[in-house]
Amino acid sequence: MPDRLKTRLIAQALSEGFVSCRICRPWDVPEVPERLAAFVEAGYHGQMGWMAERMNWRGDPAALWPEAKSVIMLAESYTPDEDPMEVIGQPDRGAISVYARNRDYHDMVKKRLKRLARWLIAESGGEVKVFVDTAPVPEKALGQAAGLGWQGKHTNLVSRDWGNWAFLGSVFTTLDLEPDAPDVDHCGSCRACLDACPTDAFPAPYQLDARRCISYLTIEHHGPVDEELRGLMGNRIYGCDDCLAACPWNKFAVAASDMRYAARPELTAPRLAELAALDDAAFRQMFSGSPIKRIGRDRFVRNVLYAIGNSGDPTLRDVAAALSNDPDTAVADAARWAVQQLD
Known part of the structure; x- marks a missing residue:
């Protein structure tokens, strides 16, 4: 029964527009507290004081919601239609990051996450909480632990299936779902x-x-x-x-499923x-x-x-x-x- 639920969950996530859906445990990222502490201690966070203030949650997803047993990690593609570097050669024009050239992705991803969470509750009960990147959740580390991809040398998540143009979202749940194997680094000597x-x-x-x-x-x-x-x-x-x-993994980039990212x-x-x-x-x-x-x-x-x-x-x-x-x-x-x- 749990395996069938997971299969249907993945199918439902893909039908919602996500490009990938994987599962891990909230405690599957034991390396995060030490890495986060080193990042803050070095001052690399700059004026982002909230990173230091909420280190206990950001460093330990299990502390964010102790009742959660599984984390459903999802990726949603926003691959651009045009070459994002073309505007850099036009000095009288402004270069705006690809993800910000249309609607706010926070609202769009969260609505998809909520629909998926409601479906999960209707199918199997349990409790859920959804997060995009406005909450103290280490999405990239959880994404690697769940097998979505790996954190590349630029610290962003990279996948052999969809490159690195993707938003990440998570659904924490009290359901005990079968976790996936973590991904491994495929950057090699590339820099x-x-x-x-x-x-x-x-x-x-x-x-x-x-x-x-x-x-x-x-x-x-x-x-x-x-x-x-x-x-x-x-x-x-x-x-x-x-x-x-x-x-270079963007050669496998997947087109955005939502035209509002265009x-x-x-x-x-x-x-x-x-x-x-x-x-x-x-x-x-x-x-x-x-x-x-x-x-x-x-x-x-x-x-x-x-x-x-x-x-x-x-x-x-x-x-x-x-x-x-x-x-x-x-x-x-x-x-x-x-x-x-x-x-």
């Missing part, structure tokens, strides 16, 4: 992802210093970015796809001049329903101004100069820096 990083954010393979990561700098970092790093950010204004795009045309290569002109109301309207909305207008325009400073385009000088006295000090600082760069 394409490490060499692709514009800011050299990997102190060593499998280690990430978030303080140098463009995704962190453009999304999580408050205030001005160190001048040493600004010039390395290029025109990346929200997130960074360089290490993901470089992974890029909105206006976010594929938006003009920096137009983005810099956004006030708070226009920013909120433009990014309604987008994950970009959560960083707010000020941080977003700060990022745009760094891109303008890196553009080498003198026609953008006046755009930057117009914001040199912006009420937000980080925006004003970025504007003055951009003007200096263009001068």
Whole structure:
């Protein structure tokens, strides 16, 4: 009976749009506490204080919900239709990470997880809790323990079946489901992802210093970015796809099943001049329903101004100069820096 339930569960997950469904135990990641403690002790988490504050849960999924006996790990593909690196060669345009060019994946993945969880309860009872990446759950470690893939040298999950363009979600349950075998590392001697990083954010393979990561700098970092790093950010204004795009396992990438992950045309290569002109109301309207909305207008325009400073385009000088006295000090600082760069 349990085997038949698991078979039907996997079939149901695939019908919901997930590309893979595997199972592990909450306690199958004993290495996480030590790795997390080392990450925080080195200061690699930067301003993400919540990582240090919730280490007991993030380091031990069994502590998050002690009654849980199984973790159903799921992957949902968001493979881009276009080459995400093409916009990097257009300095007057902004590069937005593939996952953020349309609807907020948190809402979409969570709705799928909830439908799958309701199906499971209807089929076999038990209790469930669903998590995307807003909860203190070590999804990537659990994903490897469940056999979804392995954590590559860029620290993201990689699969021989679907590459590394995927969101991860989990369903914790009190049901005792048969676990899958963990995956093993297939990176070999490849270091394409490490060499692709514009800011050299990997102190060593499998280690990430978030303080140098463009995704962190453009999304999580408050205030001005160190001048040493600004010039390395290029025109990346929200997130960074360089290490993901470089992974050779993407030759097996699976197309996204939900069209709402397809890029909105206006976010594929938006003009920096137009983005810099956004006030708070226009920013909120433009990014309604987008994950970009959560960083707010000020941080977003700060990022745009760094891109303008890196553009080498003198026609953008006046755009930057117009914001040199912006009420937000980080925006004003970025504007003055951009003007200096263009001068």
